[in-house]
Amino acid sequence: MMPASSATGDKAPPKEAATSASATGSLIIPQIAIAVFTETEELARTAEAAASDRRLQRTRLTVHGGGLPAAIELYGKGPTPNLIIVETTAENAALFAGLNALADVCLTSTKVIVIGHRNDITLYRELIEQGIHEYVVAPLDVMSLIATIGRLYKSAGAQKLGKVCAFFGARGGVGSSTVAHNTAWSLASSFDSDVLLIDMDLPFGTAGLDFNIEAAQGVMEAISDADRLDDVLLERIMTQRGERLSILTPPLALTNAYDLRETDFNGLIDIARSSARLTILDLPHMWTAWVKRLLTDADDVVITAAPDLANMRNVKGVIEFLRSTRPHDSPPKLVLNQIGIPKRPEIKAPAFATAVALEPSLSIPFDPALFGNAANDGRMIGETSARSPVARSFDELAHSLISGKAVSRPARKGINALAARLVGRR
The missing domain is CATH 3.40.50.300 (P-loop containing nucleotide triphosphate hydrolases)
Known part of the structure; x- marks a missing residue:
């Protein structure tokens, strides 16, 4: 699955653009458990706001600090949720070592999204080869985070929802x-x-x-x-x-x-x-x-x-x-x-x-x-x-x-339109 950043060619994946509410309005995200592990306060606030959004009302979303190490420690003691989202600022060696350790404690059905802080196409490709389901570049707003989750659970070739x-x-x-x-x-x-x-x-x-x-x-x-x-x-x-x-x-x-x-x-x-x-x-x-x-x-x-x-x-x-x-x-x-x-x-x-x-x-x-x-x-x-x-x-x-646009106002015609143009020239 392509990441939300939609990298192509040799260009680095762009940062996740803000997503409008109308673009995500018809998303239906199933009844799943989601755990978000953050390293920054900004993402923690975004995830907490997303948890209360109507589009995620069927999910059970929890937010934890500590990033990837906290996820490894928590799930070394218990079962993993349907989706894990981890934020990381680690360099490549530490990042891949941590993801391998997380894979050792995850169920095979668990999906993983990595939120990074580097626009790096090589890193993205290596993460996908390692089995990561999605890689996006911070910062993300609430709608972008929800859209990322929604795309992950949208079936290939699924009919667009009304x-x-x-x-x-x-x-x-x-x-x-x-x-x-x-x-x-x-x-x-x-x-x-x-x-x-x-x-x-x-x-x-x-x-x-x-x-x-x-x-x-x-x-x-x-x-x-x-x-x-x-x-x-x-x-x-x-x-x-x-x-x-x-x-x-x-x-x-x-x-x-x-x-x-x-x-x-x-x-x-x-x-x-x-x-x-x-x-x-x-x-x-x-x-x-x-x-x-x-x-x-x-x-x-x-x-x-x-x-x-x-x-x-x-x-x-x-x-x-x-x-x-x-x-x-x-x-x-x-x-x-x-x-x-x-x-x-x-x-x-x-x-x-x-x-x-x-x-x-x-x-x-x-x-x-x-x-x-x-x-x-x-x-x-x-x-x-x-x-x-x-x-x-x-x-x-x-x-x-x-x-999804505002109601258009009809254009004025005849003498009213002419008067408006004349006034506008003054």
């Missing part, structure tokens, strides 16, 4: 489901992407109504027998809406209480990642352990809010929660919906953005006729009014989720 995006409303009735459903439709129809929409409002979800579909099976069948769930069963219980969009509808039965465990959706999400390029989670406005878990574990989060004080307070709280649980991820995308309701006092978008410390990605105007007609017909905005500004807004949000 992304998961969670949509959440700051309050009930702000239109989060409408935004989620229209964005899913836009992804499937305008960007030719395989999309899975999961309506997780189990008693009151609206996916069936919004898309005018009836499904005998859906979300509950997917999670009620998690041990049997695979891509074949998932395809059987999904409802198709067009060629690219698949939908899992909620049961809507009020005879049951939906008291779910935090991990009940884990199997479904894992299968969904391998089945669709992008999975849209339409989350209900509630604050339970499983909702918090899905928000934390998603690759992207979209918060929909109306421009009033209660929404602003709630958005600020959700953003603070996400920053604490997802410190190495990009901030959520904020959609301000129902802008311009007659006679309703509103907080202007700039003031809202200042208060929550996040710029809105979209501001969607209040248009009861457009949204009402679409809902009554069981169609999306792009189907009823494809050229409307609202439809273009959903396309922009969809593109940002696919590309």
